[in-house]
Amino acid sequence: MGKHVAVVGASGAVGERMIELLQSRRFPLASIRFLASARSAGRWVEFGGEKHPIQELSEKTLLGVDVVLSSTPASISREWSPKAAALGAVVVDNSSAFRMDPEVPLVVPEVNPQDVLKHKGIIANPNCSTIQMVVALKPLHDAARIRRVVVSTYQSVSGAGMKGLHELETQTNASARGQAPPRPSKFAHPILHNCIPQIDDFTPSGYTKEELKMVNETRKIMGDPSIAVCPTCVRVPVPYSHSESILVETERPITPEEAKRLWSDAPGVLVVDDPARFEYPLAAAAAGRDEVFVGRVRQDLDRPNALLFWCVSDNLRKGAATNAVQIAETLLKLTA
Numbered sequence: 001m002g003k004h005v006a007v008v009g010a011s012g013a014v015g016e017r018m019i020e021l022l023q024s025r026r027f028p029l030a031s032i033r034f035l036a037s038a039r040s041a042g043r044w045v046e047f048g049g050e051k052h053p054i055q056e057l058s059e060k061t062l063l064g065v066d067v068v069l070s071s072t073p074a075s076i077s078r079e080w081s082p083k084a085a086a087l088g089a090v091v092v093d094n095s096s097a098f099r100m101d102p103e104v105p106l107v108v109p110e111v112n113p114q115d116v117l118k119h120k121g122i123i124a125n126p127n128c129s130t131i132q133m134v135v136a137l138k139p140l141h142d143a144a145r146i147r148r149v150v151v152s153t154y155q156s157v158s159g160a161g162m163k164g165l166h167e168l169e170t171q172t173n174a175s176a177r178g179q180a181p182p183r184p185s186k187f188a189h190p191i192l193h194n195c196i197p198q199i200d201d202f203t204p205s206g207y208t209k210e211e212l213k214m215v216n217e218t219r220k221i222m223g224d225p226s227i228a229v230c231p232t233c234v235r236v237p238v239p240y241s242h243s244e245s246i247l248v249e250t251e252r253p254i255t256p257e258e259a260k261r262l263w264s265d266a267p268g269v270l271v272v273d274d275p276a277r278f279e280y281p282l283a284a285a286a287a288g289r290d291e292v293f294v295g296r297v298r299q300d301l302d303r304p305n306a307l308l309f310w311c312v313s314d315n316l317r318k319g320a321a322t323n324a325v326q327i328a329e330t331l332l333k334l335t336a
């Protein structure tokens with residue numbers, strides 16, 4: 001039976017993808033509405049061949065909704081996701097607001113689908129860099145038990161939403177015209193021609209919040225607090241898709257051949273690994289796709305129980321909107 005669905009944050013980078021996916025995946029809909037802030041109210045969204053207005057998020061516009069797919073800043077989610085749940089909806093929330101709340105399941109359907117059933121009105125969608133990593137790690141963990149992960153990320157500007165995309169675009173255009181770029185506002189430094197080893201604020205530990213999300217969310221999703229994660233998160237001047245260099249230490253050694261076999265049988269993962277033909281996962285090729293791509297698989301030169309690989313996925317799709325829609329689909333399937 002179709003559901004009454006609201007896309008909250010419909011004017012945002014993740015919201016836009018959400019709208020595309022609800023159509024392409026033929027999500028069972030009884031009705032759909034599009035909500036955002038007062039700034040966007042009155043704009044129009046194309047859906048199913050018809051134009052729909054964006055309305056302001058309010059208790060009135062949330063009435064009668066069964067499923068909320070929310071992608072707003074955490075401060076807005078903190079206020080509105082519990083209100084939507086109290087009004088009777090199940091909320092899939094993309095922000096960081098509830099991810100580490102013990103009462104809220106944090107779900108990647110390829111890893112812990114059954115956790116959706118534990119919800120009390122809100123299901124959290126993990127951080128984009130964490131989602132793609134755990135999809136790739138899960139089959140290795142099941143086969144050989146992961147002890148430690150060392151990860152460096154190369155994260156696209158769309159991970160910082162519409163404003164991140166806009167900042168790279170304006171700096172690129174200014175540079176092409178030979179003009180001085182406007183001062184950065186979304187990132188701490190100019191992102192054009194640069195790599196910025198800071199995503200989100202620093203914590204007293206010396207790690208950024210983004211890096212600690214990768215540590216804590218990985219353990220919660222994998223259901224194993226013993227997994228050690230050592231992250232460095234870097235913003236790079238790429239519009240879409242996050243890339244990650246991952247070293248994984250396992251209790252039992254895994255060869256690259258075994259890892260590729262495990263990934264070939266795993267849901268959501270595609271192995272692209274033919275270096276002789278220059279074939280490996282690339283950010284530009286992953287943009288607009290839903291899979292997590294892995295390649296450059298190789299053994300650590302000194303440690304038999306350590307494996308390295310390169311992992312790429314579209315942060316707005318599997319890293320956000322696709323995972324959120326899959327969570328809603330999983331819930332419908334398991335409660336049908």
Ligand SMILES: NC(=O)c1ccc[n+]([C@@H]2O[C@H](COP(=O)([O-])OP(=O)(O)OC[C@H]3O[C@@H](n4cnc5c(N)ncnc54)[C@H](OP(=O)(O)O)[C@@H]3O)[C@@H](O)[C@H]2O)c1
Nearest residue numbers: 009011012013014036037040071072094095159161162320
């Ligand atoms: N970008 C990614 O790769 C990614 C991945 C995973 C998770 N997330 C998370 O998803 C959320 C959205 O990210 P994004 O990249 O889509 O950001 P974005 O492009 O900045 O979009 C933010 C959305 O939130 C809406 N919003 C802001 N203030 C609001 C308010 N007071 N009331 C109602 N709606 C409001 C905005 O509406 P207006 O346009 O009207 O302001 C817009 O639709 C964030 O929590 C982010 O951390 C993002």
